[in-house]
Amino acid sequence: MVQGRQACLVSEKIRLFTVTNHRHESRICEVMAFRFEIIKKDSSSQARLGRVNTDHGSFSTPAFLPVGTQGSVKSLTPEELVEIGVEAILGNTYHLYLRPGHETIGRLGGLHIFTHWEKPILTDSGGFQIFSLGSLRKISEEGVTFQSHLDGSSHFLTPEKVVEIQRVLGTDIAMVLDECVPYPSPYEYVKPSMERTSRWASRSLQSRRENDPALFAIVQGGVHRDLREESARALVEMGFQGYAIGGLSVGEPKSMMMDVLKWTTPLLPKDAPRYLMGVGTPEDMINAVSLGIDFFDCVLPTRNARNGTLFTSSGKISIKQARYAEDGRPIDETCACYTCRHYSRAYLRHLYLAKEILSSRLNTIHNLYYYMNLLVKMREAIREGRLLEFYQSHTSSQGLETECSPPFQSNG
C-alpha cells in the first residue's frame, strides 16, 4: 500500500510542476507534490471547500492545525491525534531550531520520523516567536539577531537560513521569515517593516531548491488598509504556493481583524490556499472561513484544555468550578470523544484540582475533538450550501452576541 502511494506521489510530482495559479511559474522550482484543489464554493459567502495535498498525505479545508510547539501536541500521541480526526499539525521552527536543533532532527531522519507524525506538517518561520519571545532583537536588512529565551545565546537568522532550517526539518509547508508587528503600531513603523517583509519573501523564494517544501508568503501591514493591500499585491506578484495572513489576533478588536480579511483575501489568488495564522476561537474561524480563509492554527483549544477551560456545544465551561464537584454528566452530552464517552465532569474536576497529568490529556482530547468536529460540520455546511445557517445556529447555541456583524455577503 505504502509503496503504491509513494509511486503515485512520484508520478504526481512529475505531473505537478504547475504550483497553483501563478503568472510567474517559471520563477518557482519544482516543489514537492503540493497541490490545492477547490471542491466547492459557497454561494452565500467567500467560503471554499477544498483539499491540500502534500507528500505526506492530504487534509480537507477549511482545516484547523493543532500546534505542536516542541514537536509534540502537548500531552497527546500521534495515534491519539489521528483518532480525534487531526489531519495536519503545525511545528514551531523557532523552538525546534533552538532545541534540539534542526540539524539534529535532520540527521535523525526529519521531523516526521523524529516525532512519529506521518501526516502533513506546516512549520512557521519563527518570526512570531523571535518578535514575541526573543529578547534584544535587532533587525537589519540582512536578517534578525536575537537572544534565545532558553539560555540567552545569540542567534542571527536570515530569510535564506529560515528556508534552509525548514528544508532540513523536512516540513511539507514552509513559511517565509516575516516581522509580526505588535498592535497597535504606528503607520511609520509598520510601512517599512511590511516592505522589508516583502523583500525577505522575495529572497526566500530565490533561495528555494528543487524538491523543497511548498513555500507560503505572509501578508503583513498591521491594521492599515493601504499597507495590507500593498503587501498582498507585492507577494502575489512574486508567486507563492499559498498565502498566509499574519499579524492578527495580537490584541486588535475582532471587527478590525475581519476588516483586514475583507481587504486582503480578495487580492489573493483564488486557487491558492489562504492561511490565517494564530486564529482562533470557533466564531473567529467561521467568520474567517466566510471571508475565504482555508486554514488556521492556534494554541487556544490545547492551552485552554490544560487550564481547565472546555468548549461545549452550549458554550465554554471552567471545569474547576465547585458546581461540577458531584456532576456525573460528561463535559458535553452531545460529544462523542473518548473523554466524554468515559469520564464525568466530577472526575475531570478532581483530576484538575489534584494536578494529575491525566487532566491535561483528557481535557486536550475533548477540546481538540470539539474543534475537529466543528470543522467537519463547517465543511458539511459549505458542501450543502448552508454556512450562514450554520453560523447562526452556532452563535445562538453558544449564547453569543457576535462582536461584529456576520460577514456573509453575495459572491458578486
Ligand SMILES: [Zn+2]
Ligand atoms: Zn468530548
